[in-house]
Each structure stands twice: as structure tokens, then as C-alpha cells.
Amino acid sequence: MYKIFIVDDEEYVIKSLIKSIQKIQSGFEVVYTSNNSINAHDAILKTMPDLVFTDIRMPGMNGLELIKSVKEVLPGTIFIVISGYAEFVYAQKAMNYGAIGYCLKPFDDSEITDLLKKAKGMLDMSNSQPEGPDLISLIEEPNDRSGPVINQYFADNGIDISKKVVIAASIGYKQLAFEKNVKHVHIKTGNAKHLYFFQYMGEADIRQLFSEKLHDGIKGIGISGTFNTIGGIKNSIEEATSLGYQYFITGKHSLYFRPQTDNSHIDGLLRKLEKNISNPDIFEVNKTLTEVRTIVANGRLNVKQAMKIYNYFISLSNNLDCEYYGEYIYSIEELCTSFKDVNAMITQLESMLLDASSKKRRDMKDEIKNKYFLKILDYVNLNFHSEISIQSLGKIFSINPSYISQLFRKEVSMTFTDYITKLRVEYACSLLHSTKYTIEDIANKCGYSDYFYFIRVFKKATGVTPGQFRKS
Known part of the structure; x- marks a missing residue:
């Protein structure tokens, strides 16, 4: 049964809709309701229903704001709008935000x-x-039997790995649809991440196949280079996924192929940053950051390089005379959810340098620490399985993100990232022992939308993979 969440500030509307849904018996059940949109927003992120019915006009947060906010975190959630006749224009706007339809009050059973x-x-x-083999596990954790199994599964779906194969990685909550004659293998690797394996058909044909797929809900599609061995799959997945996130750099929802540009200048810039870590010079670092902006403007930076640059600056911050304490970012997905785009990332790094030169007072921050840190910790303990970052905590509590990072180091003797990872891994261990959820479902419930990344984090923390832990 699929789960429904109903949000409406009028109790009689909720009861009427529940009655209609129960009468229809369509494979859905109403398991959550709320007449407060702000409370509903937090509850939806925690319970992750399949379908949400929401009113448009509600105090606190209206239906449009609710849809937009939830879709940013749980893009696969389906919304249906509950609308009055006078609110038709708003219902249309909701559909532009991703709602699949609207039902008018009073309810009509056939419409619902x-x-x-x-x-x-x-x-x-x-x-x-x-149904088929667990391809993700076979690719991520190869063993003696993985090769023949992968080969056979691809062959059954019309793909010969011994010939040229290419991977397309789409970033966005919608699964792409293809004509029946287009042979492919699809793997879902996260809430908003899909991989498609094709026999290579030439760049022009690939462009034609995917150009019409760049609709709302797809942020980017990355196309890997070709491979013809099982050993080439893992690197090609990484390449396609990285290219799919290139929208973070360009600001364009587009199709991205392997660039044919010389990266020697960028490599030199990264080496310069690395040299500066042990003996930082604020003037030189700021000059380097200006160079980064120029490279971004010229479209010559990729998202993996952006993550390296960010982490180099975090290392620099530990040696600069400033109040900034940032958190390292370990995946490109985390980078792309922490910042709107690369320019927002650079702006934060510039703020760090400004902080280093202005030396803010500590006494005001000490007052804030005593007043707010416990609230921040309580919030993190309740929401660790959601999309949560230092930046989002800064917005919620109106505190500089770098100071929150500093508080975690002082108060719990670990970084914010380590603290979140500890909570998530502990929760994952509990679910692996006490439930029959798939490992992919557990990854999602623990706050990891990237299955591969979850496996790596879990193994680093426990010494074994989730599958091995479950068997132990």
C-alpha cells in the first residue's frame, strides 16, 4: 500500500477526503494528516509519504511554499492540490511546481x-x-561470480559489454522513458539519481536521444566515455555522475560530455592552493580565488575540482587567524546540496577571507553558544536523516555556519560531519538488524540519497559493508 499524507487547515475537509479515499480502494492508505502546514512540512520530511494532498491557502506556510520546499529535499514525493473554485490560478501554479493535478472542493469521487x-x-x-541481480553491490563489491552475472544480465537486456558501452547519469527525480526499441539497463542509485547503460551509438545519436529528456525535474545528464570491460564500469559511473552535476558550475540544465580542454592551468592552481595550506598568505589566497572565478566564467572548471578547491580552503581556514571553522565535503552530491551553485560556494570562501582580516569578537559568540547550542544539537538529533548541513543550520538558527562548526568541535569534540555520520551509521545498524528493508531503502532513511556513498561511509565507520553487517 502506498502512503498518503493530507494537509488542510479544516478538519472536516481532511475527514471528507479520507472517506473518499477509503471508498475507492485504490492501493493507497491515509496514514498521516495535519491541519498545520509548518508542522506538516517537518512531518513529511520525516515520514516520507508517497503522495501528499495539500490545500493552497493555509496560515503559516501556503500550499505552494510547502510543495516547493518539500520537493527540494524529497523530489520524488507526489503532490495533489486541494483547491476551491476561486483558487484555480494557484492550482495551476502548484502544477508548475510539480503537483500532478488538483481536486476541487466539495470532492467528487470520480475525480479523486x-x-x-x-x-x-x-x-x-x-x-x-x-527484478534481477543486485547490480550495485556486484559493481561496488566485486567477487568471483560478479563478472558472469553482470555479463549475462546486460546480454539479456540487449547490451554486449565486450563492445562499446556508454553510461548516462541523470540528476533529477524523474526517471527517463525510452522507446521500446532502445535497449538499455537502468539502475536507480538514489532518490534523484539514475544510471542508464547503452550500446554506444555515436555522439550525434546520443545527443538526439537525450536532448528531449531535459525537461523539468532533470538538472543535468552526464555521458561517460565508452568502456568494453566489466572493470571499466565503476570509473565510467563516477565519470557520468560527475558530469551530470556539471549544472552546479554552468547554471544550465544540459547534456554534458567529457570535455576536450587542457586542465593544466587548473592543476597548477590546485597545486598553488595546496602549497598555501601550511603557510597561508591571505593576499595570495584571495588572488587565487579571483582566478577561480575567471575559470568558472570561462566554463573550464568541473564539479570535482570545485570540491577540491572548497576542501583546500577549509584546510587553509584551520591555519588562518580567523573564526571560520568549515566542514570538509566528501561527495559532489553533498557539495551541490550545500550550495546553490559554484558562485555561492566562492562567495562563502570570500567571506572566510574577510573574516580572517577583520577578526570578529568572541564575547558575543560565547553568549550565543550558551543560549543556542543545545537547541541546535536537539534539532540535529531529530533531523539527522534529512538533508542537513552547516549552511542549513545557519539559516534556521540565524547563526554564522562557521561558528556552528566551531561549537561542535568544542562541545562534542568532533566535527559536525563526524557527528552526523555517527548518528546515521548507528541508525543504519539498528535498521539492518531489526528490519527487512533493502540496503538502498536504509540508505535513504538514514539521509544518504547516494547508495554508493552510503556503502563507503558505512564501511569506513564499521569496517564492513552494510550487507556483511546484516549477515553478522
Whole structure:
């Protein structure tokens, strides 16, 4: 049964809709309701329902704001708008935000039936990947039998790995649809990340195949270089995924191929930053940051290099005379959710340098620490399984993110990232022992939308993979 969450500030509307849904018996059940949109927002992020019915006009947070905010964190959540006749224009706006339809008050059972059928079709499709071997585990944790199994599964789907194969990685909550004659293998690796394996058909044909797929909900599609051995799959996945996130650099939802540019200048810049870590010179570092902006403007930076630059600056901050304490970022996905784009990242780094030269007072911060840190910790303990970062905590509590990072080091003797990882891994261990959820589901429930990254983090923390832990 798929789960429904109903949000409306009028109790009789909720009861009426529950009655209609129960009467229809369409494979859905109402498991959550709320007449407060702000409370509903937090509850939706925690409970992760499949479908949300929401009113448009509500105090605190209206339906449009609710849809937009939830979609940023849980892009796969389906929304249906509950609308009055006078709110038709708002319902149309909601559909532009990603709602699949609207039902008018008073409710008509046939109208709700059609909407539930549409929602169920979408959910069934997203869960309809043909049963087969756990390709993700076989690729990530190779063993003696993985080669023949992978070869056979690809062959059964019309793909010969011994010939040229290419991977497309789409970043966005929508699964791409292809004509029946387009043979491919699909792997979902996260809430908003999909991989598609194709026999190589030439760049022009690939552009034609994917150009029409860049619709709302798809931020970027990365195309790997070709490979013809099982050993080439893992690197090609990494390359395609990295290219898919290139929208973070360009600001464009586009199709990205392996660039044919000379990276020697960027490599030299990275070496310069690395040299500066042990003996930083603020003037020289600021000059280097200006160079980075120029490289971004010329489209010559990739997202992995952006992550390196960010982490180099975090290392620099530890040696600069400033109040800035940043957190290292360990995946490109984390980078792309922490900042709107690369320019926002650079702006924060510039702020760090400004902080180094102005030396803010500590006494005001000491007052804030005594007043707020416990609240911050309580919030993190309750929301660690959601998309949460130093930047988002800074916005919620109106405190400089670098100071929050400093507080974690002082008060719990570990970085914010280490603290979050500890909570998530402990929760994952509990779910692995006490439930029959798939490892991918557990990754999502613990706050990891990237399955591969979850496996690496878990193994680093426990010494074994999630699969091995479950068997132990």
C-alpha cells in the first residue's frame, strides 16, 4: 500500500477526503494528516509519504511554499492540490511546481479516483525496474561470480559489454522513458539519481536521444566515455555522475560530455592552493580565488575540482587567524546540496577571507553558544536523516555556519560531519538488524540519497559493508 499524507487547515475537509479515499480502494492508505502546514512540512520530511494532498491557502506556510520546499529535499514525493473554485490560478501554479493535478472542493469521487490512478501509475513505474541481480553491490563489491552475472544480465537486456558501452547519469527525480526499441539497463542509485547503460551509438545519436529528456525535474545528464570491460564500469559511473552535476558550475540544465580542454592551468592552481595550506598568505589566497572565478566564467572548471578547491580552503581556514571553522565535503552530491551553485560556494570562501582580516569578537559568540547550542544539537538529533548541513543550520538558527562548526568541535569534540555520520551509521545498524528493508531503502532513511556513498561511509565507520553487517 502506498502512503498518503493530507494537509488542510479544516478538519472536516481532511475527514471528507479520507472517506473518499477509503471508498475507492485504490492501493493507497491515509496514514498521516495535519491541519498545520509548518508542522506538516517537518512531518513529511520525516515520514516520507508517497503522495501528499495539500490545500493552497493555509496560515503559516501556503500550499505552494510547502510543495516547493518539500520537493527540494524529497523530489520524488507526489503532490495533489486541494483547491476551491476561486483558487484555480494557484492550482495551476502548484502544477508548475510539480503537483500532478488538483481536486476541487466539495470532492467528487470520480475525480479523486482518476488522480489516484495517475499517482499509482507513476509510483508503480518508478518501482518497476525488472527484478534481477543486485547490480550495485556486484559493481561496488566485486567477487568471483560478479563478472558472469553482470555479463549475462546486460546480454539479456540487449547490451554486449565486450563492445562499446556508454553510461548516462541523470540528476533529477524523474526517471527517463525510452522507446521500446532502445535497449538499455537502468539502475536507480538514489532518490534523484539514475544510471542508464547503452550500446554506444555515436555522439550525434546520443545527443538526439537525450536532448528531449531535459525537461523539468532533470538538472543535468552526464555521458561517460565508452568502456568494453566489466572493470571499466565503476570509473565510467563516477565519470557520468560527475558530469551530470556539471549544472552546479554552468547554471544550465544540459547534456554534458567529457570535455576536450587542457586542465593544466587548473592543476597548477590546485597545486598553488595546496602549497598555501601550511603557510597561508591571505593576499595570495584571495588572488587565487579571483582566478577561480575567471575559470568558472570561462566554463573550464568541473564539479570535482570545485570540491577540491572548497576542501583546500577549509584546510587553509584551520591555519588562518580567523573564526571560520568549515566542514570538509566528501561527495559532489553533498557539495551541490550545500550550495546553490559554484558562485555561492566562492562567495562563502570570500567571506572566510574577510573574516580572517577583520577578526570578529568572541564575547558575543560565547553568549550565543550558551543560549543556542543545545537547541541546535536537539534539532540535529531529530533531523539527522534529512538533508542537513552547516549552511542549513545557519539559516534556521540565524547563526554564522562557521561558528556552528566551531561549537561542535568544542562541545562534542568532533566535527559536525563526524557527528552526523555517527548518528546515521548507528541508525543504519539498528535498521539492518531489526528490519527487512533493502540496503538502498536504509540508505535513504538514514539521509544518504547516494547508495554508493552510503556503502563507503558505512564501511569506513564499521569496517564492513552494510550487507556483511546484516549477515553478522
